[in-house]
Amino acid sequence: MKIGMPMSYSGGFAETVQQLVEYEAAGLDTVMMPEAYTFDSVSQLGYIAAKTNRLELASGILNIYSRTPAVLAMTAAGVDYVSNGRFTLGIGASGPQVIEGFHGVRYDAPLGRSREVVEICRMIWRREPAAYDGRYYHLPLTPEHGGSGLGRALKLINHPVRPNIPVVLAALGPKNVELAAELFDGWEPLFFHPERAEEAFGSALAAGKAKRPAELGPLQIVADTQVCISESPQEQEFAIQAVRNQMALYVGGMGARGRNFYNDLAVRYGYVDEAKLVQDLYLSGQKAEAAAAVPVELVHGVSLIGTPEWVRGRVQAYRDAGVTTLNAHPISQSPESRVRMVEQLKEFAS
Numbered sequence: 001m002k003i004g005m006p007m008s009y010s011g012g013f014a015e016t017v018q019q020l021v022e023y024e025a026a027g028l029d030t031v032m033m034p035e036a037y038t039f040d041s042v043s044q045l046g047y048i049a050a051k052t053n054r055l056e057l058a059s060g061i062l063n064i065y066s067r068t069p070a071v072l073a074m075t076a077a078g079v080d081y082v083s084n085g086r087f088t089l090g091i092g093a094s095g096p097q098v099i100e101g102f103h104g105v106r107y108d109a110p111l112g113r114s115r116e117v118v119e120i121c122r123m124i125w126r127r128e129p130a131a132y133d134g135r136y137y138h139l140p141l142t143p144e145h146g147g148s149g150l151g152r153a154l155k156l157i158n159h160p161v162r163p164n165i166p167v168v169l170a171a172l173g174p175k176n177v178e179l180a181a182e183l184f185d186g187w188e189p190l191f192f193h194p195e196r197a198e199e200a201f202g203s204a205l206a207a208g209k210a211k212r213p214a215e216l217g218p219l220q221i222v223a224d225t226q227v228c229i230s231e232s233p234q235e236q237e238f239a240i241q242a243v244r245n246q247m248a249l250y251v252g253g254m255g256a257r258g259r260n261f262y263n264d265l266a267v268r269y270g271y272v273d274e275a276k277l278v279q280d281l282y283l284s285g286q287k288a289e290a291a292a293a294v295p296v297e298l299v300h301g302v303s304l305i306g307t308p309e310w311v312r313g314r315v316q317a318y319r320d321a322g323v324t325t326l327n328a329h330p331i332s333q334s335p336e337s338r339v340r341m342v343e344q345l346k347e348f349a350s
Helices: 012-024 041-051 069-082 108-125 174-183 192-211 232-252 260-266 270-283 289-292 294-300 308-320 335-349
Strands: 003-008 030-033 057-060 087-092 167-170 184-189 220-229 304-306 325-330
Touching: 003 057, 003 335, 012 335, 030 041, 030 260, 030 325, 041 069, 069 087, 069 108, 087 108, 087 184, 087 325, 108 167, 108 220, 167 304, 167 335, 174 184, 174 192, 174 220, 192 260, 192 294, 192 308, 220 232, 220 308, 220 335, 232 260, 232 270, 232 289, 232 294, 232 304, 270 289, 294 304, 304 308, 308 335
Parallel strands: 003 030, 003 325, 030 057, 057 087, 087 167, 167 184, 184 220, 220 304, 220 325
Antiparallel strands: none
């Protein structure tokens, strides 16, 4: 099992990258750079590539709407080039609030577009002529689909470092999880609960794996989580509150009623009434009350908070559930403590 870490996309970038060097020395395997509606993650990944030696880099995530499939392919090949083969392309659909609100692009067909994007990227990385006639993307663009007829099926000029750059799909809904298991190198779930994963994701994973090409190899599972390894009850409570705040934001406010993937996930985990209460409170402006309504059992299920022995057991639970990378954000106000947590996680995972 590998140990990863998501980077913050707000403030203190240079200082955080400097600490990444310490995390790398402590055993961190990979860093994931998010991209919401802030600075782009690609330029920052290039900077990180220059400051590290063996640390794997991943976008976590680039949405599939605001860049064309060809730009996504070029970008991945470029970051893989400057990092000497250390890049993983993490993509996902994001949501209509960001895609239509910030980018002004129609949010439609996330499932079909994700499938076509990964197929086009792999075609371009193999340096095949970019000739693709899908339902959503047409290369070259013909007059039939609004083009001038002058487009040519071009192939990537440069030779990629790797013709098979790994692609990870961030997904929670059953159909998208099935697609990840069928067609992607890896699947990235947020709020992964090892003991309830089979109930929430089992049938979708099984359906996808039944169609998975053998050449892709086993599905990698990159589970996003948070970690606080401490004997101190006060530090543990601080971490529990941090996770509660995050879950209230996502389960309560990340999407409208009936269109909140994280709320749906909490329901699939069995927290039907609790998910509704958190959403009701959050959408009415009672954010602190929404956080307090997140069950502590759910917090412990989706995070790594507790004594070293407790966390060691949780790491084993994630491993038993098929997780291959723990993408864990350390919760501590002490930089030294965060480095120590990475060392401990690496020890537990080994």
